[in-house]
Amino acid sequence: MRIARFSIDGNVAFGAVEGEKQDELVLDIIKGIPFADFELSGTKVPLSKVRLLPPVLPNKVVAFGRNYADHAKEMGNEVPDAPFAFFKPATSVVGPGDEIQYPSFSQDVHHEAELAVVIGRLCREVPRERVKDVIFGYTCANDVTARDVQKREKQWARAKGFDTSCPLGPWVETDLDIAGAQDLTIQLTVNGGQRQLGRTSEMIHSIEDLIVNISEAMTLLPGDVILTGTPAGVGPLHVGDEVAVTIEGIGTLTNKVVKRG
Numbered sequence: 001m002r003i004a005r006f007s008i009d010g011n012v013a014f015g016a017v018e019g020e021k022q023d024e025l026v027l028d029i030i031k032g033i034p035f036a037d038f039e040l041s042g043t044k045v046p047l048s049k050v051r052l053l054p055p056v057l058p059n060k061v062v063a064f065g066r067n068y069a070d071h072a073k074e075m076g077n078e079v080p081d082a083p084f085a086f087f088k089p090a091t092s093v094v095g096p097g098d099e100i101q102y103p104s105f106s107q108d109v110h111h112e113a114e115l116a117v118v119i120g121r122l123c124r125e126v127p128r129e130r131v132k133d134v135i136f137g138y139t140c141a142n143d144v145t146a147r148d149v150q151k152r153e154k155q156w157a158r159a160k161g162f163d164t165s166c167p168l169g170p171w172v173e174t175d176l177d178i179a180g181a182q183d184l185t186i187q188l189t190v191n192g193g194q195r196q197l198g199r200t201s202e203m204i205h206s207i208e209d210l211i212v213n214i215s216e217a218m219t220l221l222p223g224d225v226i227l228t229g230t231p232a233g234v235g236p237l238h239v240g241d242e243v244a245v246t247i248e249g250i251g252t253l254t255n256k257v258v259k260r261g
Contacts, residue, residue, distance in 0.1 A: 052095055140250055181235040
């Protein structure tokens with residue numbers, strides 16, 4: 001099931017996305033919230049009539065760097081022996097169609113297409129065999145990075161945590177299992193031209209590795225997001241660019257880059 005979060009007539013709700021053709025998609029509004037038992041209301045609205053929002057509002061976004069060998073190589077970095085985590089704040093999250101605001105303190109902002117894992121229940125110290133039970137679903141992400149700031153400041157709080165640096169969407173796909181999620185095509189285009197193309201099977205540390213690693217240290221909450229790393233091909237974004245992340249079996253997340261107001 002594809003679960004979207006949206007606004008219509010000033011109201012925010014979750015809905016199940018139905019249909020295949022983009023211009024025929026509809027939302028069946030969910031009663032309650034999708035992290036608990038819920039029912040479909042039977043009230044349906046065309047997707048074209050709503051504004052899609054970030055599919056979740058995470059308490060935290062835990063991101064893992066250098067999780068694809070070719071990307072580590074293109075950045076001149078060694079492949080880490082263990083998962084390498086950092087954070088993006090909740091204020092960095094935007095949704096499909098929202099603007100990526102080019103930060104005033106950077107002159108070299110890059111795109112990074114990523115598979116995002118959405119946590120479905122409160123959990124801590126998750127054993128490997130139970131990881132599948134704490135996952136709600138998967139969505140597309142763009143780990144937008146101020147590359148010059150990242151290199152200059154050494155730590156990544158500003159470089160990867162600025163407002164609008166974490167687009168998520170367009171919805172959460174809940175029907176993928178872990179095995180399927182770890183063998184998907186992931187690609188990114190800028191203004192229609194392909195920049196990144198890889199498969200999630202190229203990840204060094206698996207989804208199980210990442211969730212076991214971070215849940216050893218902290219409690220994960222429903223709606224928290226785990227970013228699993230980016231394949232090779234990262235590169236610059238400029239004001240006016242339209243950037244799209246497409247992941248097989250999930251969908252396409254599209255955002256436009258604008259000058260920060």
